[in-house]
Amino acid sequence: MDHLCDVADRFLSQAPACDYWTIRLVEEEQDHLEVRQGVVEPSRLNSTSGAMITLVKGSGIGYGATSDLSAAGLRAAAERAADWADLHARLGLFDSGLYPRSSTRADYRTCVEESWSAWSISEKLDLLRAANEALDIDERVVDWAAWLQRRRVVQLLVTSDGGRVSQIMQFVHPGVVAVANQGSQTQRRHGGGADWAQQGGLERVAAVHFLEDAPRVAEEALRLLDAPECPTDTRDLLLLPSQMVLQIHESIGHPLELDRILGDERNYAGTSFVTPGMFGRYRYGSELLNVTFDPTVPMELVSGVADDEGAAASRQYLIRRGILERPLGGPLSQARAGLPGTANTRASGWDRPAIDRMGNINLEPGEGSLADLIAQVERGVLMDTNRSWSIDDSRNKFQFGCELGRLIEDGELKGLVRNPGYRGISASFWRSLEGVGGPETLEIRGVQNCGKGEPNQSVYVGHATPPCLFRDVAVFGGGQ
């Protein structure tokens, strides 16, 4: 952070003459260790650092991003931003008066119990080798891997209105995968934290039962080879958190992004079936559906104090008892739309301008255990771990596939089924929600590759969710 403070001071000493400016400085480090089929893959040590300068000049807004953090480099980036502000002033979609100005002063640090440096490289590689041995249990397991990835993001936002937000976020992402094959059938299972990302340090390894999970992952991949296909019919659907993450992400999170509703994403990521008039009155789902934007959940992927334009972040309901309340829009989108929103203007790094993104989008728990949910099902299927996702550009017609399914009959779990998938329409699907697990079933998860924006950006998104039960959903299996 000291280095970024020096750069900020350097920029301050030559701040451009304009109505408002921000400088967002980002320094990121990544370390990736992986062992695949018992062989240590080349480790990768990556770092990136740069500045995104945004200027408001007259009625225009422009940005300039650079990896050159010298005085000359920052000056050049600011000049570029000013040039683009001039174009925006002539041909812009809205007046710069709508652009939010921040004077927020706040700090955030991920609470790390065990730092990345606490283990030697040898200790990390030994763990990964042990996981490999635990995965390699049968000649039908044709590929297997275990990894540890570390990411540390240091970000400093300074504004001409006296705003100063410093955030240091740290992540350790462990994971394992096993691939089993028999003839023309190949099945894959992930585990060991592969789809269970949170903030934190090496304590994540124990928290996700990394090594202990490896045998289960391999065994299930093998069992799926001989399992029957998921039946093709309409039945009840019980989704574990490992799939609820994608269901929430695609058919609640994205449709509520206010910049989509305003039309900004129509050429790429799409628009939304949600219209401004729906907020405050539209029934999005059953009474059991409560969804929040929550930056306060400890260790969730996008927990923090402010967004990337300095809006202070706070917990907000997006959907309460099934009724749509509030969109996911930062202050600029709120001003454009005349709607309240959230502090969710984010960028993937220093080289992209911030736009409306999801933060932590959570489905609030209800009551009861997983067993209680299963007991409510006469004829259904449970699905675990997303492997495929697809939805239309208005966020309505979706289709998901999972790694593993289990039949439910008369309130009891039965045998495995393979290649389980389901499809539906957002507008009706959430109204068929009839069971939401209690607090004891809640899992804090997320996705690491949410893509959106032009130019394109991929960001982390957090999703905390319990398992959920839906009635009468179209499910299907594999084959032609």
Place this chain on the structure above:
Amino acid sequence: MSAERFFELADRLNTDLHGAEILFCSVSNEQSDFVRLNRNRVRQAGHVQSAALGLTLIQGARQVEGGCDLTGDPEQDEAQGRRLLARLRERLAHVPDDPYLNYSTEPAESLRRCVERCVEAPAAIAELIEAADGMDVVGIWASGDIAEGLVSSIGHRHWHESTSFNLDWSCYLETDKAVKAAYSGLQWDAATLHRKLDEMREGLHLMARPARVLEPGRYRAYLAPSAVQELMDMLCWGGFDLKSHRTHQTPLLRLVRGERAFDPRVGIHEELDRGLAPTFTDEGFTAPPRVHLIEGGRFATCLVDARAGKEYGEPVNAAGGAPGSLGLDPGNIETADVLAQLGTGLWIGNLWYCNWSDPNDCRVTGMTRFGTYWVENGEIVAPVKVMRFDDSLYHLLGDRLEGLTRERELLISPQTYDGRSTDSALLPGVLVSGIELAL
């Protein structure tokens, strides 16, 4: 960063090597203007300058990789590079021998520059906005310089640079009724822009008709090149790389095993001789001009990167496992005859958000989007409400393939996740006797 400056930096880093160390230095350099449009106005505009250095340090049979950003200042960059080298050297001491370490030991050089004077972005944007007055334009303009380079301590020296523009946009009538276009290249021609806008106006005129709602079922269909691209992108996802094949993870497993086949007219190739993407790999190999992936409907050759080449004893023919310059062979249907040959069915302008429904059967799901129409007796009669398809490529490129167009379209990727992409695809349109619409 210029080629000269990168070569100089790499040469200086090479002087810092110890003993028998070998170093491969790569750079990805971009100076890009981005202008985002909505409602035919500028939504967000700016400039990104970035230069990312990649190092692979090798000693004996051990290797480590790393990367950092460069500033453009020679002294600072050299210091940055040396710091990274030191970190890699420290890591190298703790990693075991790598049995799949593979790098070119034969020095080679190449220099390719396609650096014309690119149109000034503000002028082009102003021209677009004026020409599209009254239209609801939404999209992205990207332009500027892209460069990639490679130097090794063995003697490799490569540089690939281009200055280009890429305009990717759509025009909306209302809600989900829209048509899409793309215009990219090295030389800007306003007449081309105007022609594309006129074509879009014709498309919007058709979009104004009441939309047809289709029931799930199987329909005759013509997939325009942009729609075919989505299907090709799915195949590129694990379909062709050697490691994926040897571990039975390729979605083309049944094709390889001889259980399924594509139509004999289907030929798919990696065509680096198109010249839009670098031909050198990070390990110093030079990929061949063409790799024949599918020929006569049968699987031909995998893409073999350096690591897989060593593991399986195959010659290296690619930088990675996915094609970056894909080509699908043309057929003999004249584009002007497509509607007549389609008869009654769907004209699909674009597909969207495709993903695997079941990779074991090369089964893909996705949505129709942009410029999709219902056709009756060879006449476009109405736009179609978005529909989900779920079907196997063994059908769409196999037993239900009726033909491919003679004319092909060069589609240059507008993707910018890891910097501005140099990927491209040369694709015909595809006529099928049936595509399964699921929802």
